[in-house]
Amino acid sequence: MNQKNPVIKVTNLTAGYDTGPVIWGVSFEIPEGVVAGIVGPNGAGKSTLLKVMVGILKPHSGTVLFWNKEYSEVYKRIAYVPQKEEVDWTFPATVYDVVMMGRWVHKGLWKRITKQDKEIVRQALETVEMWDYRNRQISKLSGGQQQRVFFARALAQDPDLFLLDEPFAGVDMKTEETLLELLKQQASKGKTVVVVHHNLFTAAEHFQWLVLLNMHVVSVGPPEEVLTSENIERAYGGHLPVLAKLSQRLSSLREKPTR
Amino acid sequence: MDLPIHIFVALAFIGWFSGLMGAVLLVHHRVLIGDVLSHSVLAGVAFVFLLFLEVSFPLLIAGAIASTLLAALLIEFIKNRTPLKEDVVLGIVLAFMFAIGIAFLAVSQKIPSIEKAMLNTLLLGEVSAILPNEVPYMVIASIVGSLVIWLLYKGWFFTGFDPVFGQTQQVPINRLRKILLFIVASGILLTAYISGVVLAVGLLIAPALIGRFFSTRLYSTLLLSGLSGAVLAVLGGIVSAKVEGLSTGPLIIFSAGLIGLLTILFSPHYGIVLHRIRYVLFKWSRGQENILRAAYKVLERTGNTSYAFSLEELKQACDDPPPSWTILLKVLEMKGFVKQSGNKWLLTPQGLEKAKRLTRLHRLLELYLSEIVKIAPEKVHSYAESLEHIITPEVEQRLYELLRDKQYDPHKKPVPWNGSG
Known part of the structure; x- marks a missing residue:
């Protein structure tokens, strides 16, 4: 991990909607080559933060830099995977069409698709084990398959940074494991992965870097530093019945040798 | 014009x-x-x-x-x-x-x-x-x-x-x-x-x-x-x-x-008509399977595979009644699975074979649901009832392999393996 050159540097970010800010003065950095999680309770502003980062929502104040550059300069190197519910699965398209969208972002609306693009799409679909489903209509996919297709599209975009909004919500255990494995593979190739995740329980095992958020940044760093019972109490209000269990699990995790 | x-x-x-x-x-x-x-x-x-x-x-x-x-x-x-x-x-x-x-x-x-x-x-x-x-x-x-x-x-x-x-x-x-x-x-x-x-x-x-x-x-x-x-x-x-x-x-x-x-x-x-036709066809094939399984239950009770059973006995043994008893019994007769003798019915050897297979499948499904999926034994009957009609031969085969040493279903009824019963 190279702490000196963060992939993402968020500085003093305040953002929200007409009704007022949802996140206040948020600052953190995410180093290169990790699978990082943005974790926090419901309403903590996780998705808001992600939307500001990818330029969908304008912040009230503060900055977000990727590789020390503005988002608009580097957006092609960043693949965003929206929540499954945010798209229209009744749209007349096949799995293949959706993954090809990952190539279109490099081509604009009119440039031709080359053999190489098709090859990249095939590899992406094979990686998520959906090549056999390439001609299936997207309305006929299960939740887990939808998520795989989305991830294949992100792969096809060939980015250096993945941003995923709740990718494990409503998918089966097997898909969750497969996806996580794929994300870790990407990280080991030097790419960076950021996942918005609501499940504190699995956060410790899934991620190598955590941003614990509850409207403010509660803590940032490796999970064993972030997930102290004190921090979790600050983020979740301290009445979490699972807290005791979680800290047990964490201490067992800390005893393990480092990854 | x-x-x-x-x-x-x-x-x-x-x-x-x-x-x-x-x-x-x-x-x-x-x-x-x-x-x-x-x-x-x-x-x-x-x-x-x-x-x-x-x-x-x-x-x-x-x-x-x-x-x-x-x-x-x-x-x-x-x-x-x-x-x-x-x-x-x-x-x-x-x-x-x-x-x-x-x-x-x-x-x-x-x-x-x-x-x-x-x-x-x-x-x-x-x-x-x-x-x-x-x-x-x-x-x-x-x-x-x-x-x-x-x-x-x-x-x-x-x-x-x-x-x-x-x-x-x-x-x-x-x-x-x-x-x-x-x-x-x-x-x-x-x-x-x-x-x-x-x-x-x-x-x-x-x-x-x-x-x-x-x-x-x-x-x-x-x-x-x-x-x-x-x-x-x-x-x-x-x-x-x-x-x-x-x-x-x-x-x-x-x-x-x-x-x-x-x-x-x-x-x-998306057509409503084809969908409807498929549904009716499925209901009729399900009805035939249910009749055969009910017949097997009656024979199991009497212990005599050449026993001639009445429609009444059949109706009592069936939990999921077919759309029409008379028509479906006729269909089964045409297919050679049952024979009429007087106002009673007999299973032919093919009919018995098929009835046995369906019963085996049903009971294995019950076993699978209760022992592996861990669903309460009281509930498994109705689940198995709906699953047994849509199982593919491949899944059926896997089920046999998985549960081949089981002799009784969760309700203590024997599983009719080939050669037994």
Whole structure:
């Protein structure tokens, strides 16, 4: 991990909607080559933060830099995977069409698709084990398959940074494991992965870097530093019945040798 | 009365373009916009009419486009500046623009000495009013409109399927949506010309439905919608030529609607009729399997595989009664699974074999559900009851391998393996 050159540097970010800010003065950095999680309770502003980062929502104040550059300069190197519910699965398209969208972002609306693009799409679909489903209509996919297709599209975009909004919500255990494995593979190739995740329980095992958020940044760093019972109490209000269990699990995790 | 050829040319091109517009609107769930815009045509045309008292074709187009664009702007403005939802906004703009149009129309009726037929034509659509020198304009406009839709093909994936991803990749989502509105605002005049402003939306929806129902991808949806639009418009023209005294507009929409309805009933993926037929067939095959299994239960009780059982005994043993006992018993007899003797029934050797297999499958499923899936034994019977009819041979085989050393199901009934019982 190279702490000196963060992939993402968020500085003093305040953002929200007409009704007022949802996140206040948020600052953190995410180093290169990790699978990082943005974790926090419901309403903590996780998705808001992600939307500001990818330029969908304008912040009230503060900055977000990727590789020390503005988002608009580097957006092609960043693949965003929206929540499954945010798209229209009744749209007349096949799995293949959706993954090809990952190539279109490099081509604009009119440039031709080359053999190489098709090859990249095939590899992406094979990686998520959906090549056999390439001609299936997207309305006929299960939740887990939808998520795989989305991830294949992100792969096809060939980015250096993945941003995923709740990718494990409503998918089966097997898909969750497969996806996580794929994300870790990407990280080991030097790419960076950021996942918005609501499940504190699995956060410790899934991620190598955590941003614990509850409207403010509660803590940032490796999970064993972030997930102290004190921090979790600050983020979740301290009445979490699972807290005791979680800290047990964490201490067992800390005893393990480092990854 | 036969229509001259230039009218069919106009019908084909406008029908194609209308179908294309309808399809793009349909995949954006915005078909009603077409209705609002077509109703707005009248106001502009009638206004130009009142202003100049006599009207040329280009002037008319200018008036129509001005008022549809006004309607489009109103929709965008109200939607962006108020918390109102799109359906409310559309309702407001439609009522407002159409009211103005009707008011202008009423005023024009009071002025003597002007050609009013034109306006009435526009209200309900009358293709015989199309003049040969207007056709080239219509053809060119349809081609240009279709080209714009094709050129933005990839854009519709972002606006229609995943606008959030599109925004993150700096695809101009809002501009594309405005362009779509603009295409429809200018193109709907053509549709209204052949089907009338009131019914124009029908010529957008019917072809689009056909296109959508019969295809799984965007390009085929568009192509098919365009083609069916052309066919429907021409068909409507032919029908209207045969029926004296009826406006062509309603006839085109009527035939389009009829074909659209047939599509909904019979399309392979979504058709209600085929779905229903499949369901009934399944119910009858399930009924036969249930009868055989009930027969096996009766024989199990008596311990005699050549025992002749009565219908009453059968009914008592069956938890999931078939749609008709008499018919299905006859069917089973024809298939050679049961034999009638007097007013009692016997299982043939094949029937016994099949009944045994079904019972084995049912009991293994119960075992699987209770021991491996850990569902309470009281519940597994009804689950197994519905699963056993849809298990594939491959899964059945796996089940045998998985549970091959089990002798009793969760209710302590024996599993009839081959060779036993």
